[in-house]
Amino acid sequence: MTLRALAFDVFGTVVDWRGSVIRELTAFGEAHGVDRDWAQFADDWRAGYPPAMDRVRTGELPWMKIDALHRLILDELLERAGIDGIPDGDVAELNRAWHRLDPWPDTVEGLTQLKRSFTITTLSNGNVSLLTNMAKRAGLPWDCVISAELFRHYKPDREAYLGCAELLDVAPAELALVAAHPSDLRAARDAGLTTAYVARPLERGPGHEAPRVEDGEFDYLAEDFLDLARQLGATTP
Amino acid sequence: MTLRALAFDVFGTVVDWRGSVIRELTAFGEAHGVDRDWAQFADDWRAGYPPAMDRVRTGELPWMKIDALHRLILDELLERAGIDGIPDGDVAELNRAWHRLDPWPDTVEGLTQLKRSFTITTLSNGNVSLLTNMAKRAGLPWDCVISAELFRHYKPDREAYLGCAELLDVAPAELALVAAHPSDLRAARDAGLTTAYVARPLERGPGHEAPRVEDGEFDYLAEDFLDLARQLGATTP
Structure with a gap:
């Protein structure tokens, strides 16, 4: 698919x-x-x-x-x-x-590359106005803003993942969740989505390690969004 | 306000x-x-x-x-x-x-100017995937994509206008509906929104006139999006 x-x-x-x-x-x-x-x-x-x-x-x-x-x-x-x-x-x-959260250094360039080949959306437990204000301030180039708020079901409820696919009018497997959190990815996988793990070792501050991920547990494992764009062949305009 | x-x-x-x-x-x-x-x-x-x-x-x-x-x-x-x-x-x-609908000639530049001063969103009866695909193809720089689909209420149902304000976390009067159709604007006004009429005399093809609008019926009357940006003071970066 x-x-x-x-x-x-x-x-x-x-x-x-x-x-x-x-x-x-x-x-x-x-x-x-x-x-x-x-x-x-x-x-x-x-x-x-x-x-x-x-x-x-x-x-x-x-x-x-x-x-x-x-x-x-x-x-x-x-x-x-x-x-x-x-x-x-x-x-x-x-x-x-x-x-008013700041993006990681690779975020804006990575999203810009990925947007050339894919529809890119948020799928966050953050509310729509939070995500919209954040994107406007940080220059995040979303194609649309999808939130758990639209389904009144927070992730990892299945309704959030399937609701996102339904709004985008794609089959669950045609949609990949991109996340730094294995629990989120596992719930997405259980709902039938494709999964892409991105390591964010600095999320909890220096001196922490990124969560452990089993080999083959997710469809893609990436260092950051630029690496994900390379793996998905989305780097060229 | x-x-x-x-x-x-x-x-x-x-x-x-x-x-x-x-x-x-x-x-x-x-x-x-x-x-x-x-x-x-x-x-x-x-x-x-x-x-x-x-x-x-x-x-x-x-x-x-x-x-x-x-x-x-x-x-x-x-x-x-x-x-x-x-x-x-x-x-x-x-x-x-x-x-795959094409924007009017002033649309992209007008939206780009308005986006500097305001959060800009769709509020359309078109579904989310339709609006998202359209924006991607035509380069429409929405901050977010809001559709009647999210409320399961088509305009002119009041729920669509109030639901949009609620998602954006603004009071109804802090939100303006921009539309070429008086009936849509009247329903938005009745729900407490600010209203901006934009004339699109070519919507029904050459030889038709834009709908008649009463003086003072809406808060703004604009020739096109560039004119609206001027009236709202949103033209300078």
């Missing part, structure tokens, strides 16, 4: 959420005269997100956008860190840090 | 459906050795579309993508024109003529 479209996980795969959120938190701290371990704060913010999504996936919480989940976690972390008296507008602005 | 995003009607407003579909039908006729009044055929194809959508809107038909509605109408028109024996793949390819 011919590959026709590529759907990209975003946080960690396309953008460096950790470095970007630390940058935003540091600026927030300077503006408000508070000093904390912002790297740890960023890691805790991110760590709160899978369990919060699971509360939505299991029905314990009603459907909520990631923006709202990020805000729930942020309010808790600020309280726990003893940071109070911050005007609500400033907390809301800090929460939108996730709209 | 500040304007933050622009949602564009597509067929007729962004692209010249009539000229493009006549071009596709003429090529189809030549390939299959049939000659008909292709301008009339294109007009009949388009004329079949509002009643077909109404059958979905009233619940007489289940939800169907525009691709499927276009195909229903096309099959009827081919039969009525006595054109038979065409392989199904060729009819499907002809049906995708609506994915």
